[in-house]
Amino acid sequence: MPTSPRGNSPAPPPRRTDARVNRDRLVATAQEVFAELGPAASLNQIAQRAGVGPGTLYRHFPNRQALLAAVLRDRIERLVRQADVLTATEPPDDALAHWLRALLAHARLNQGMGSTLMVEEPGAPGLDCHRLILDAAAGVLTRAQEHGTARADLAAADLIPLVAGIALSTTHTADPTQPARLLDLVLDATFTTPR
Structure with missing residues (x-):
């Protein structure tokens, strides 16, 4: 010292x-x-x-936007790291399913923050954050596609809006199981064989 x-x-x-x-x-x-x-x-x-x-x-x-951006960026970096860990440690289908569940939890938690940033500071952190999520989704999806169990005609850019739509549409749901059930439907449509 x-x-x-x-x-x-x-x-x-x-x-x-x-x-x-x-x-x-x-x-x-x-x-x-x-x-x-x-x-x-x-x-x-x-x-x-x-x-x-x-x-x-x-x-x-x-300002508030700088703090919101730092919080959101920190959460997104953790989400991206989780994709890397799942890819390295889980079978391809499980990695994709677990990561999409993590993405749904992230989207539900961060709805207000992301929209506040977009409204008050257009274009600043949103594009980079979106790219990070898109790249992570592409990584776990591509691995499942190469394994032959995820639909070949599906793109990461298709999955992200589906998961975000579930998060938005279940914001005020009285049924706490609804988001997971809806995501299960997306997963059923994602894989070529039943899980």
């Missing part, structure tokens, strides 16, 4: 580390608060829950 110039005590960690820790804590806290209260949640409340002052929040995220 580095010592101070006088050599008698450890030097404090570099500011960069503290800044990174604060940023990560803000993103994690914002994820929780946005999930609870929606994308219009108080930024001051997020800072308070993260244990930092509002000035720290605004140094990292100059």
